[in-house]
Amino acid sequence: MSNTIIRFENVTKVFDDHIVLDNVSFEIERGKFYTLLGPSGCGKTTILRLIAGFVEPTQGNIYIDENCVNKIPANLRPVNTVFQDYALFPHLNVFENVAFGLRIKKVSAHEVKERVANALKFVNLEGFENREITEMSGGQRQRVAIARAIVNQPQLVLLDEPLSALDLKLRTEMQYELRELQQRLGITFVFVTHDQEEALAMSDEIFVLNKGTIQQSGTPTDIYDEPINRFVADFIGESNIVEGTMLADNLVSFANRTFDCVDMGFNQNEPVEVIIRPEDLEMTSAETGKIPVKVDSQLFRGVHYEICCYDDFKNEWLVHSTKKVEVGSTIGLDFDPEAIHIMRLGETEAEFDKRLEAYED
Amino acid sequence: MEKQKKWFANSYLLLVFAILYAPIIFLAIYSFNSGGSMVGFEEFTFEWYQELFTDTRLFIILLNTLVVALLSATIATIVGIAGALAIHTIENTKYKSMLLTLNNILIVSPDVIIGASFLILFTVMGISLGFFSVLLSHIAFSIPIVVIMILPKLKEMSPSLIDAAQDLGASRWQVISRVILPYITSGIFAGFFTALTFSLDDFAVTFFVTGNGFNTLAVEVYSLARQGISLKINALSTIIFMITLILVLGYYFLSTRKKPVMIGGDE
Ligand SMILES: Nc1ncnc2c1ncn2[C@@H]1O[C@H](COP(=O)(O)OP(=O)(O)OP(=O)(O)O)[C@@H](O)[C@H]1O
Ligand SMILES: [Mg+2]
Numbered sequence: 001m002s003n004t005i006i007r008f009e010n011v012t013k014v015f016d017d018h019i020v021l022d023n024v025s026f027e028i029e030r031g032k033f034y035t036l037l038g039p040s041g042c043g044k045t046t047i048l049r050l051i052a053g054f055v056e057p058t059q060g061n062i063y064i065d066e067n068c069v070n071k072i073p074a075n076l077r078p079v080n081t082v083f084q085d086y087a088l089f090p091h092l093n094v095f096e097n098v099a100f101g102l103r104i105k106k107v108s109a110h111e112v113k114e115r116v117a118n119a120l121k122f123v124n125l126e127g128f129e130n131r132e133i134t135e136m137s138g139g140q141r142q143r144v145a146i147a148r149a150i151v152n153q154p155q156l157v158l159l160d161e162p163l164s165a166l167d168l169k170l171r172t173e174m175q176y177e178l179r180e181l182q183q184r185l186g187i188t189f190v191f192v193t194h195d196q197e198e199a200l201a202m203s204d205e206i207f208v209l210n211k212g213t214i215q216q217s218g219t220p221t222d223i224y225d226e227p228i229n230r231f232v233a234d235f236i237g238e239s240n241i242v243e244g245t246m247l248a249d250n251l252v253s254f255a256n257r258t259f260d261c262v263d264m265g266f267n268q269n270e271p272v273e274v275i276i277r278p279e280d281l282e283m284t285s286a287e288t289g290k291i292p293v294k295v296d297s298q299l300f301r302g303v304h305y306e307i308c309c310y311d312d313f314k315n316e317w318l319v320h321s322t323k324k325v326e327v328g329s330t331i332g333l334d335f336d337p338e339a340i341h342i343m344r345l346g347e348t349e350a351e352f353d354k355r356l357e358a359y360e361d
Numbered sequence: 362m363e364k365q366k367k368w369f370a371n372s373y374l375l376l377v378f379a380i381l382y383a384p385i386i387f388l389a390i391y392s393f394n395s396g397g398s399m400v401g402f403e404e405f406t407f408e409w410y411q412e413l414f415t416d417t418r419l420f421i422i423l424l425n426t427l428v429v430a431l432l433s434a435t436i437a438t439i440v441g442i443a444g445a446l447a448i449h450t451i452e453n454t455k456y457k458s459m460l461l462t463l464n465n466i467l468i469v470s471p472d473v474i475i476g477a478s479f480l481i482l483f484t485v486m487g488i489s490l491g492f493f494s495v496l497l498s499h500i501a502f503s504i505p506i507v508v509i510m511i512l513p514k515l516k517e518m519s520p521s522l523i524d525a526a527q528d529l530g531a532s533r534w535q536v537i538s539r540v541i542l543p544y545i546t547s548g549i550f551a552g553f554f555t556a557l558t559f560s561l562d563d564f565a566v567t568f569f570v571t572g573n574g575f576n577t578l579a580v581e582v583y584s585l586a587r588q589g590i591s592l593k594i595n596a597l598s599t600i601i602f603m604i605t606l607i608l609v610l611g612y613y614f615l616s617t618r619k620k621p622v623m624i625g626g627d628e
Binding site: 074081088 | 521525526527528531532543546
């Protein structure tokens with residue numbers, strides 16, 4: 001059995017002259033947790049609906065287990081969905097909601113009982129069988145929706161922003177539960193969110209989407225440490241992005257100074273964008289720091305202070321630190337060569353991967 | 362001040378209802394009058410009811426009326442459900458609103474016009490006037506009512522419920538029978554009972570399209586009243602009123618027993 005469960009081949013989706021997905025290709029492997037991450041309206045739900053079979057691609061092909069499923073209706077696909085609004089059936093109680101798929105498949109009453117009980121146990125809802133849906137809280141409903149999907153033992157579960165309606169505490173709790181559930185079941189999850197922290201915390205692989213195209217795909221650390229462009233860098237956490245020039249391999253200039261870095265494979269004097277994450281910046285005295293900056297404002301964020309500074313060239317520098325500074329004072333910023341990440345302007349994902357490979361070995 | 366306002370509102374409401382119901386109650390009371398006319402109540406009697414119940418002709422008419430009402434309401438409900446589902450699934454909004462408007466025009470247009478046009482239609486098509494023509498016309502004027510009662514329930518239903526059912530393997534028919542129909546049950550009941558009462562008390566349309574000695578109660582009461590005053594009419598009207606009352610109460614009981622519920626991420 002091939003390890004690829006879903007394959008999109010140059011899929012384009014157009015809704016009334018509006019291109020929602022533009023020539024998208026990707027593969028999804030068995031048993032992993034995937035996240036589709038992107039701003040509102042970028043086409044995340046559309047990808048899920050294409051996989052589930054609620055819409056057909058305008059162009060291109062979708063393969064499940066290497067069979068083209070373009071013309072296969074949703075009810076015949078080995079995929080189950082957890083909907084954003086849960087879509088639980090209001091006229092059925094918890095047990096019957098979970099049993100819905102099994103009843104359609106004419107599974108014997110005895111087996112239905114056993115499997116539903118198991119599924120409810122999986123999501124920690126034992127003893128809720130006879131509750132009406134209206135008697136369940138938001139988090140409980142979400143778990144009923146998950147139980148209703150996994151009870152069918154699908155190869156693939158699609159989850160469309162299932163946590164967005166929950167409060168922060170419950171959401172974090174459910175993130176752990178979902179991740180753990182996926183690993184226990186060993187099936188593939190495709191999870192949609194526009195919350196980058198959620199994506200980073202839960203996924204094996206992240207697809208970052210914008211305006212109907214996949215900007216970058218990779219593991220959470222890949223995407224966080226080596227964003228391919230400004231959009232990804234901005235979307236995945238906060239970052240300081242300044243203009244710079246690549247003087248030579250491992251040597252970059254920005255803020256009118258020259259710094260060592262670990263990036264290579266650029267042309268000489270190529271204009272680039274330089275990224276340093278706020279948590280990689282250390283505050284020292286103005287004399288010892290690599291860049292002298294003036295503190296503009298300071299915000300308490302609970303775990304850390306978010307300090308906003310400006311250097312002499314009007315570049316903004318965000319710093320995350322547990323230490324407090326005085327607003328208006330001049331301080332120095334220090335960082336390691338590894339903290340610097342260089343982005344080539346307008347580089348595609350394929351070119352980016354090629355360049356990384358070239359200098360990694 | 363507030364209390365006084367409320368007292369005024371209540372008594373006003375009471376007065377309006379008293380005026381509305383007075384003729385019926387007046388009529389019902391005189392159906393027990395042994396005097397034989399509506400002037401002066403003489404003695405309490407079941408005479409008129411006895412006369413009514415021994416009148417087999419009237420009994421057959423009553424049966425006719427009930428059969429037409431039950432049959433037409435049932436058929437109209439089935440057709441209406443299909444119609445509402447069809448209108449609901451139309452994606453083209455212009456076409457959809459056009460169909461809805463056509464539907465509503467049928468509801469608001471005067472019975473006399475509907476009756477007359479059916480009469481013309483049946484004569485042109487060579488359909489003989491009688492049970493069948495009455496049944497057909499009752500079905501026809503009931504369908505738009507059923508559609509209008511069911512559509513709001515369909516609109517209220519989240520489209521993701523249908524996606525969810527399909528996602529769980531339901532075929533198109535299973536989606537309808539296991540998700541959509543249970544969801545719109547209260548609308549179906551409302552449509553059925555409204556169609557039933559519309560058929561039971563229809564006079565104008567039936568008057569046009571009936572023939573061959575086939576009669577319904579409304580038409581019969583009309584012709585009885587034209588023949589001259591008989592308290593038999595009072596007795597008959599009282600019975601019809603009681604039946605309608607029971608139907609309405611029955612519907613009320615059914616619709617409040619199980620409250621429709623909304624499901625969402627949070628309330
Ligand atoms: N059935 C449809 N008809 C027309 N346009 C549609 C339809 N479904 C989606 N779109 C459009 O496609 C685009 C992408 O929609 P999609 O639902 O995939 O976004 P999303 O990434 O899931 O956004 P969100 O985070 O807000 O849920 C949007 O611009 C939307 O207006
Ligand atoms: Mg969406």
